[in-house]
Amino acid sequence: MSAPPPPMSLLAELTHRCPLQCPYCSNPLQLEPRTQELGTQDWKRVLSEAAAMGVLQVHFSGGEPMARPDLPELVAHAAKAGLYSNLIISGVLLNTKNLQELADAGLDHIQLSFQDAEAENADHIAHMIGAHAKKLEAAQLIKAEGLPLTLNFVIHRQNCERVPAMLALAEQLGARRVEIAHTQYYGWGLLNRSALLPSRAQVEETEKVVAEARARLSGRMSIDFVTPDYYADRPKPCMGGWGQRFLNVSPAGKVLPCHAAESIPGVQIPSVTEESLAHIWENAPLFRLFRGTDWMPEPCQSCAFKEDDWGGCRCQALALTGDATETDPVCHRAPEHDLITQAITERPETPPPFHYRRYGKIKAY
Amino acid sequence: MISENSILRFARGTRLQHDRVRDVWFIQAPERAFHADPIAVEVLQLIDGTRNVGDILDLLCQKFSAPREIIARDVLILLQDLATKQVLQAK
Numbered sequence: 389m390s391a392p393p394p395p396m397s398l399l400a401e402l403t404h405r406c407p408l409q410c411p412y413c414s415n416p417l418q419l420e421p422r423t424q425e426l427g428t429q430d431w432k433r434v435l436s437e438a439a440a441m442g443v444l445q446v447h448f449s450g451g452e453p454m455a456r457p458d459l460p461e462l463v464a465h466a467a468k469a470g471l472y473s474n475l476i477i478s479g480v481l482l483n484t485k486n487l488q489e490l491a492d493a494g495l496d497h498i499q500l501s502f503q504d505a506e507a508e509n510a511d512h513i514a515h516m517i518g519a520h521a522k523k524l525e526a527a528q529l530i531k532a533e534g535l536p537l538t539l540n541f542v543i544h545r546q547n548c549e550r551v552p553a554m555l556a557l558a559e560q561l562g563a564r565r566v567e568i569a570h571t572q573y574y575g576w577g578l579l580n581r582s583a584l585l586p587s588r589a590q591v592e593e594t595e596k597v598v599a600e601a602r603a604r605l606s607g608r609m610s611i612d613f614v615t616p617d618y619y620a621d622r623p624k625p626c627m628g629g630w631g632q633r634f635l636n637v638s639p640a641g642k643v644l645p646c647h648a649a650e651s652i653p654g655v656q657i658p659s660v661t662e663e664s665l666a667h668i669w670e671n672a673p674l675f676r677l678f679r680g681t682d683w684m685p686e687p688c689q690s691c692a693f694k695e696d697d698w699g700g701c702r703c704q705a706l707a708l709t710g711d712a713t714e715t716d717p718v719c720h721r722a723p724e725h726d727l728i729t730q731a732i733t734e735r736p737e738t739p740p741p742f743h744y745r746r747y748g749k750i751k752a753y
Numbered sequence: 754m755i756s757e758n759s760i761l762r763f764a765r766g767t768r769l770q771h772d773r774v775r776d777v778w779f780i781q782a783p784e785r786a787f788h789a790d791p792i793a794v795e796v797l798q799l800i801d802g803t804r805n806v807g808d809i810l811d812l813l814c815q816k817f818s819a820p821r822e823i824i825a826r827d828v829l830i831l832l833q834d835l836a837t838k839q840v841l842q843a844k
Contacts, residue, residue, distance in 0.1 A: 394774055396786065442774030444786045470770070472781040497766045497783035536766035536783050564766075564839055565783055607837045612784075 391670055392631060392679060394442030398471075399449055399636040399647075400431065402459070406452040408478050409515035409744035410503060411580040412542055412571040414647045415451065419747050424640040428458040430660065432465045434637055437665040439469035443635070447474045451639070454481040460489040467494030474499060476540070479526030480519055487529050498530050499538040499567070505553035513547065515744045527561040538565040543594060544584035546739060551594050555601045559609060566609060568598055570616035574648045574707050576745050581731065583739040588732070591619045618728050622693060623700025623716040630678035630702060635669065643668045645675055648703035652677070652712050678702050678712075685713060687721045755806060755832045757825070760844040762802035767840045769797045780840055787840070796828055797835075802844060806832065 404419040426434075435446060446466050453459055454477055466473045475490065476499045502523055504510035510520035530537045539558040543551060551568060558566040570591070571577045571584045586594075598613045605611065617624050627634045627646045636644040641660040644650060650657055658672040669675060677683065681694050688699050700716025708717045708727045715722040755761070763769070767782045769789060778789040780797070789797060795816070799809045810828060814821045835841045 440774075442772065444770075444772065444779060444781065445784070447784075472768075472770075472786070474784055496781070499784070534765055536764070538783055564764075607839070610839065 392675075393633075395438075395635045395669060396443065396628075396633045397445050397447060397635070398434075398438045398443045399447045399634070400434070400453075400462075401449050401451065401636065401638050402431070402453040402456045402462070403451040403639050404747075405455045406450055406478065406745075407455075407480050407516055408452070408501075408503075408519060409746060410501075410513060410542070410576075411742040411744055412544065412577040412584060413745040414572070414575065414577075415745070416648065416650055417575055417579065419451075419745075420639045421747065425456075426637075426639065426641045426660070428461060430641060431458075431462050434641075434660050434665060435462065435466050435471060436469050438635070439466075439471050441666050441669065443471065445472040445474060447476060449476040452478050452481060454478075454486065460486070460493040463490055463495045464493035472496050477501070477526075478514075478519070479523040480516070482522075482526040482529060484529060487533055487535075491533055491535060495535065497536045497538065499540050500527055500530065501540045501542070502554070502557070503542070504547045505541075505550045505557045509547060513742070515742070524561075527563070531562045536564045537562065538567060539563045540567040540569065542569050542571055543586075544571045545586040545590060545735075546583070548586050548590050548594050551597045552601075555597070555605075555611070559605070563609060565612065567612045567614070568594065569612070569614035570594070572614075572616075573618065574651075574701075574703050576743075578707055579743050582736050583742055585618065585731065585735055586616065587735065588619055591616060617701070617704075617716075617718040618732060620718060621720045623697045623704075623719045625697045626701035626704075626716075629680075629698035631669070631675040632679065632698070635665065637665075643672070643674075645678075646701075646703065648707075649674065651703055651706060653706075683713060685715060687723075688715050691721070755829060755836055755843065757807035757810065758805055759832075760802065760805045761800050761832065761836070761841045762844060763800065764839055764842045769794065780835070782838070782840055787838070792827075793831055796831060800841065 404415050463473050473495050474497045479500045503513040507520040511517050541554045573581050602611050631645045643658045655674050658668040684699050688694055702712045705714040705716050706712035709724050717724045717727045770779050770781050778794045779786040780789050810825050813824050
């Protein structure tokens with residue numbers, strides 16, 4: 389296999405610590421503790437290496453990246469290396485002082501998460517009283533400072549009827565972008581699938597509302613919409629193809645092709661504490677495992693769309709079928725597509741209580 | 754609508770950037786990077802928040818010795834598209 393093209397983006401998950409406990413968190417079930425987190429110098433080296441490889445944008449995320457006191461220092465380092473910096477936060481730790489430090493460090497953009505448009509339900513989903521009010525304050529501070537603001541709403545059966553109110557809130561807060569993203573069902577999302585998976589009618593309604601808003605708000609606010617692949621005919625091109633555009637570094641320095649790739653069994657997880665980022669990108673068995681199309685089974689191998697969707701999501705194939713090399717079950721041609729139709733038919737009438745995202749032992753799904 | 758009288762600048766959080774590794778230009782924006790072709794790069798390098806679009810067209814005509822109306826049509830389409838994408842904003 390020839391050398392892969394350089395990666396475009398680096399997701400820097402600075403910490404898994406977070407004051408919120410959202411039941412669809414994209415972090416792994418086994419959260420990394422503070423004691424295992426990389427230090428400031430290690431992160432600076434990772435940022436420099438990423439820029440030298442051709443990464444254009446860094447996404448500082450977590451957990452709550454503002455739990456790291458060295459965040460402004462890392463942002464400044466990224467800016468110096470020529471990286472465009474996005475910061476993805478809950479907003480509950482933001483104040484005038486630390487916002488100014490981040491802006492002075494050269495931060496380019498902030499993405500602020502919201503759990504709902506309505507405070508009581510939002511706080512219930514985040515499992516933190518007063519979180520929504522703090523987020524509203526944070527949005528106002530960011531707007532006043534002048535940094536471009538994206539509002540991010542993860543949607544599911546318990547909030548998706550309020551997409552119109554979410555869009556109105558984003559407009560009212562002066563957001564330049566808004567992300568309306570249906571929950572993805574792996575890790576915590578899969579654990580909470582019965583509490584989160586919407587009905588087909590709910591999904592179609594969100595699509596309609598977003599299409600109307602896009603036409604109305606063109607040029608003023610852009611809307612990114614993530615459809616739930618359970619209701620799609622074809623799988624999503626997960627991460628733009630395995631090991632083709634995207635790198636994820638975990639709080640402890642594990643280097644992954646996507647958020648959930650640690651779940652892939654039988655392959656060593658590379659770490660920035662042992663090898664350079666460039667070496668890992670080009671040579672690590674984990675990155676080569678599903679890069680390109682050679683690994684694909686049928687019906688993917690002879691499928692006309694194999695370079696459109698790159699076989700969908702490997703972690704989803706693993707989580708649902710027990711085999712990461714299987715066809716992504718969301719594909720209507722997948723041998724195990726029944727797993728998806730079954731999950732939809734077996735949605736309970738009343739959503740069960742959330743299994744909140746916390747440190748500690750997780751019962752097997 | 755963008756016209757010859759418009760004075761444009763890059764919105765905060767967007768910029769034109771040369772990618773040394775790939776030797777191409779990108780417009781960096783929140784959560785995305787748009788590839789900028791060589792013509793777009795020529796135009797965008799003239800955006801300074803002071804010149805109006807008419808001035809930019811004059812400079813491009815001189816540099817490429819092409820008919821002004823043809824350059825004007827293409828450049829206005831490009832600038833309008835980038836304004837819609839919130840990359841550029843009128844002062």
